[in-house]
Amino acid sequence: MVKIGIVGVGTVGEAVIKNLEKNKDLIKARAGKEIKAIKGVVRDINKKRDIDIPLTTDYKEVTRNPEIDIVVELMGGVESAYEVVKDALLHNKAVVTANKALLAYHRFELQKLAKTPFEYEASVAGGIPIIKALRDGLSANHILEIKGIINGTCNYILSEMKKGRDYKEVLKEAQQKGYAEADPTFDVGGYDAAHKLLILASIAYNIDAKPEDILIEGIENINLTDIEFAKEFGYEIKLLGIAKKTGSEIELRVHPTLIRKEEMISKVEGVMNAVSVIGDVVGETMYYGPGAGGDATASAVISDIIEIARGNKNPMLGYKIPLELEKLNLKPTEEIKSKYYLRIAVNDKLGVLEKIANILATNNISIESFLQKPRNGYVKLLFATHICKEKEIKKAIDEIQKLDFVIKPVNYIRIEE
Numbered sequence: 001m002v003k004i005g006i007v008g009v010g011t012v013g014e015a016v017i018k019n020l021e022k023n024k025d026l027i028k029a030r031a032g033k034e035i036k037a038i039k040g041v042v043r044d045i046n047k048k049r050d051i052d053i054p055l056t057t058d059y060k061e062v063t064r065n066p067e068i069d070i071v072v073e074l075m076g077g078v079e080s081a082y083e084v085v086k087d088a089l090l091h092n093k094a095v096v097t098a099n100k101a102l103l104a105y106h107r108f109e110l111q112k113l114a115k116t117p118f119e120y121e122a123s124v125a126g127g128i129p130i131i132k133a134l135r136d137g138l139s140a141n142h143i144l145e146i147k148g149i150i151n152g153t154c155n156y157i158l159s160e161m162k163k164g165r166d167y168k169e170v171l172k173e174a175q176q177k178g179y180a181e182a183d184p185t186f187d188v189g190g191y192d193a194a195h196k197l198l199i200l201a202s203i204a205y206n207i208d209a210k211p212e213d214i215l216i217e218g219i220e221n222i223n224l225t226d227i228e229f230a231k232e233f234g235y236e237i238k239l240l241g242i243a244k245k246t247g248s249e250i251e252l253r254v255h256p257t258l259i260r261k262e263e264m265i266s267k268v269e270g271v272m273n274a275v276s277v278i279g280d281v282v283g284e285t286m287y288y289g290p291g292a293g294g295d296a297t298a299s300a301v302i303s304d305i306i307e308i309a310r311g312n313k314n315p316m317l318g319y320k321i322p323l324e325l326e327k328l329n330l331k332p333t334e335e336i337k338s339k340y341y342l343r344i345a346v347n348d349k350l351g352v353l354e355k356i357a358n359i360l361a362t363n364n365i366s367i368e369s370f371l372q373k374p375r376n377g378y379v380k381l382l383f384a385t386h387i388c389k390e391k392e393i394k395k396a397i398d399e400i401q402k403l404d405f406v407i408k409p410v411n412y413i414r415i416e417e
């Protein structure tokens with residue numbers, strides 16, 4: 001029998017315990033052994049819970065318990081979870097975690113430390129088996145690009161805004177439905193998606209970057225004008241995590257993105273997640289499913305437990321020796337190239353367009369398309385540019401913002417084609 005200890009018996013922890021019981025015969029057949037949760041760790045021992053296993057508030061009763069084979073970390077947080085996982089590894093336990101924040105900061109240290117199996121399928125895109133797809137299923141490929149909708153809250157908000165609903169109203173509803181936290185910054189600001197992207201990029205490129213090193217923008221500034229523009233020009237707006245190899249550099253970025261509505265990933269609506277991966281051998285592959293929720297996440301956590309019980313000892317990030325074929329560096333943010341959509345609110349005066357077009361031209365930016373939307377007492381000018389560098393568009397936006405007829409902050413969205 002394989003005995004597990006679960007540190008954190010909340011939404012996911014409870015679902016893991018329940019589903020281990022519900023599918024115990026199937027799990028035993030697949031793993032070749034019975035798997036049983038024998039102890040849980042919580043903060044509040046008196047809280048009413050829907051499961052029946054012995055609980056403690058001292059994680060060492062699990063990480064240092066000689067009976068326990070696998071420690072499953074489902075408590076969340078960064079430093080306290082790091083302490084627990086490190087203690088488990090130092091005491092020779094195999095580890096399973098769903099904690100993307102922990103891995104966004106400590107994955108390389110943990111990989112060095114782990115002499116026992118360490119699995120983390122649920123940390124990216126919940127129930128979608130994207131880690132195993134990338135690490136094992138696509139191991140014959142150079143990964144050229146990863147593009148993912150990896151935050152269900154943002155995708156839900158953007159999907160609802162397409163129906164003409166206001167950002168604030170939809171965010172409030174997402175909080176009521178339990179999709180968004182009381183403090184939603186982590187989701188709508190793009191940080192949660194960035195944590196997941198960093199994990200995927202480590203597997204694809206062995207690149208050790210922290211959230212602070214990469215471009216992260218959220219969906220807070222998207223408004224209904226942007227949604228209208230997207231519709232009119234045949235785009236969808238999605239918060240994407242993008243990892244792309246260009247030469248010997250890797251671009252890592254999270255931001256709202258205009259993508260052509262014919263693309264498969266454009267069709268992903270509501271709280272669902274999807275990841276597209278392009279490999280040099282296989283071409284484009286696509287993975288779709290529920291990115292969160294107790295049962296969906298438990299499905300991924302239990303698959304990791306079964307894999308360890310079967311005796312698999314995959315290297316954590318998928319490399320038996322360091323990836324030395326080519327030294328890959330993180331591309332500096334200002335060098336990233338993209339097309340952009342610009343939204344500029346101006347007082348309707350003569351010469352406005354010419355001045356803006358001049359600023360764009362002196363910064364090497366050419367205009368691909370243009371639209372003008374009259375509003376009450378002012379005009380919204382909407383531009384789509386050809387490809388330019390991040391540093392060029394940022395400089396142009398700074399200059400445009402200073403023009404006396406520009407009456408609101410200039411907004412922009414990157415276009416991926």
Ligand SMILES: NC(=O)c1ccc[n+]([C@@H]2O[C@H](COP(=O)([O-])OP(=O)(O)OC[C@H]3O[C@@H](n4cnc5c(N)ncnc54)[C@H](OP(=O)(O)O)[C@@H]3O)[C@@H](O)[C@H]2O)c1
Pocket residue numbers: 007008009010011012013041042043044045047057073074075076077080098099100101122123126291292293294297
């Ligand atoms: N929920 C999802 O859909 C989802 C999806 C993918 C990944 N994840 C990840 O899975 C992990 C768990 O998420 P969750 O939604 O299940 O969280 P949750 O419902 O808040 O549960 C957290 C559990 O950890 C316990 N805990 C927290 N801090 C602790 C501490 N310092 N010492 C001991 N116990 C502690 C809590 O104890 P009490 O019960 O006593 O408060 C609770 O049982 C997180 O890393 C999250 O990012 C979640």
